[in-house]
Amino acid sequence: MVKKLNLNNRRAYFDYELINKYKFIAGIELxxxxxxxxxxxxxxxxxxxCKLIKNNIYVFxxxxxxxxxxxxxKRVKKLLLKRKEINFxxxxxxxxxxxxxxxxxxxNERGYIKLIFFLAKSKKNYDKRQSxxxxxxxxxxxDFLIKKY
Structure with a gap:
């Protein structure tokens, strides 16, 4: 039986404006x-x-x-990416x-643990209030639609 694993960082969606065009999937050195x-x-x-240090990306x-x-x-973990992706x-x-x-x-399907990360801009306080x-x-x-019916 395969256990389904899907963990989210909900705080990232509140603090950052994620740019969908720059979505990456990487392996983690564990x-x-x-x-x-x-x-x-x-x-x-x-x-x-994540930080880019000496042509490698690490998760902190x-x-x-x-x-x-x-x-x-909370040890620092290295992300496994291709050189072209890191340069981009x-x-x-x-x-x-x-x-x-x-x-x-x-x-993933083969049982490997993968990390999804985005390139993002940080939101200002007024952007957070608006969200x-x-x-x-x-x-x-x-709530109005539920009470109406």
Whole structure:
């Protein structure tokens, strides 16, 4: 029986304006105990981010609880990407001043753990307030339709 795994970073959608045109899927360099923990849903993407360091992309602050005592649960993990993709990301970050934000972790058909990340612009406070107003108005419309019928 295959366990379905799909973990989201809901905070990323609130704090950043994700650019759908720049969506990437990458493998993650993990230890054995980390793989086991991710398959048991003991992982959190909240407040995680990626950085480009020496032609490699790394994930910071991704929390993976471990059974082993000697491993840091927030250790830096390397993303596995092709050189062309890394160069493209490097050019877009420098050209457009974007951030790299991880949004999802999932298992592919072959059983490998993959990370989806976007290039994104950070929202200002007034943008966040506007998105809250939009969500509230949508919620009120749904409530009105439910009460009407």
């Amino acid at each position: 230890l054995g105990s980390e793989v086991k923990s991710i398959k048991n849903n003991n992982v959190s993407l909240n407040n995680s981010y 602050d991704m929390y993976i609880s471990n059974d082993l005592l000697g491993i840091n649960p 990301i490097y050019n877009k970050i420098n050209e457009l001043k974007l951030n790299i934000i991880p949004t999802n972790i999932f298992l 809250i107003k939009n969500k509230d108005s949508e919620r009120e419309k749904k």
